[in-house]
Amino acid sequence: MPDRNDTHPPPRTELEELRASDRIFRALLDNASVLISTKDLQGNVTMANRHFEILDGYDAESFVGSNVFELFPREIAEQLWRNDRMAALEKRAIHEEESVYHRDKTLHTYMTVKFPLLDDDGEVYATCAFSTDITEAKAAQVDSVTDELTGLKNRRYFNIRFGEEQKRAQRDRRLLTLLLIDVDRFKEYNDHYGHPQGDHVLKAVADAMHKTLHRPGDLCFRIGGDEFACLFASNSSNESEALAEQIRANVEARRIPHQANTPGGHVTLSLGLTFIQPDATLSQDQIYELGDQALYRAKHKGRNAVSR
Known part of the structure; x- marks a missing residue:
């Protein structure tokens, strides 16, 4: 039992x-x-x-x-x-x-x-x-990587994300685009209209960037002063150039007076594009230099232009 x-x-x-x-x-x-x-x-x-x-x-x-x-x-x-x-x-x-x-x-x-x-x-x-x-x-990390004036991410965040985005584009076999943007004759604008008005111009540029590049994965930055950058993947260089042209046209259409910016007399942008192929071995500094050269070509063409 x-x-x-x-x-x-x-x-x-x-x-x-x-x-x-x-x-x-x-x-x-x-x-x-x-x-x-x-x-x-x-x-x-x-x-x-x-x-x-x-x-x-x-x-x-x-x-x-x-x-x-x-x-x-x-x-x-x-x-x-x-x-x-x-x-x-x-x-x-x-x-x-x-x-x-x-x-x-x-x-x-x-x-x-x-x-x-x-x-x-x-x-x-x-x-x-x-x-x-x-x-x-x-x-909680936003304050350390966000530009207070424009709400865009700052250069620190750009440096953090650049390598990550390049690796992602390599894995996905997609074209990564670096777009550099500069306000034409911005020093003269500040000298004539004052820095508070200059701040409004910078906010307008940031707004134009946001209105164009709003897909998940699109990144927009204020690098410093009147220098901006965008980092995004696309299907082709023509698609990237079309997006850059939208930003340029958006700011021009606002018709913000700028007497020193001849011949139009309004605030305009110069934009330089460089394309990072999935198999590219260039460093971040080398790629940024290529973007700077494209931006210089846009200035040399007479400003208010997009250049590769």
């Missing part, structure tokens, strides 16, 4: 252990304050935890089973899908910042690790993503 004092429970069966493990797994998914999801190799979401309800447009009934390009705005979806494809193709975990909109329409930044899921033969059949909201952490 069994000992009445024996209080040890009978051993659990393998099925019971599996059910217990599944309950723990489900509890973690339901309560984790991170985004956890999987996608198949066509970009269809095959699993998503409850925290996804924080995102704009989330619908629990249709989210799982839908394609990433059906769930997010195209520029967001392209960013997310590019990172999934990289993890699958390279069969490795990747760590990237990604941006998505919350229900309150605010854009949040997530640090995401994406890694491939392998079948018994070692072939990739899906990808898994863990994403942690780092928006507040990044905001």
Whole structure:
């Protein structure tokens, strides 16, 4: 007969252990304050935890089973899908910042690790993503990397991001563009109209940059004084030049008086473009020098121009 004092429970069966493990797994998914999801190799979401309800447009009934390009705005979806494809193709975990909109329409930044899921033969059949909201952490760093007057990022941040963006463009095999911008005859403007009015001109340039380069991944900087820079990926040099032309035309169209800037008598910009191919081996200083030379050519052409 069994000992009445024996209080040890009978051993659990393998099925019971599996059910217990599944309950723990489900509890973690339901309560984790991170985004956890999987996608198949066509970009269809095959699993998503409850925290996804924080995102704009989330619908629990249709989210799982839908394609990433059906769930997010195209520029967001392209960013997310590019990172999934990289993890699958390279069969490795990747760590990237990604941006998505919350229900309150605010854009949040997530640090995401994406890694491939392998079948018994070692072939990739899906990808898994863990994403942690780092928006507040990044905001805490804003003061040290933001120009107070224009709201653009400063030269310190430019130096931080340049190498990162060059590596990203190399991985994605995309053309990276450095655009340098200078206000024509800005010293003469300040001498005639005063520095407070000069500050308004700098803000107008920053506004024109923001209105043109507002895609995820586009970066705009005030390097110092009236010197600005943009760093962005594009599909071709012609596309980059068209974006630079939009910035130039936007400022010219504002018709800000500038008597010393002949012949037009209004504030204008000179812009210089340099293109960084995915296989480029040039240093940051060498690339910046090429941008400076292109900017000089724009000045030499008579200002109010874009030059390569």
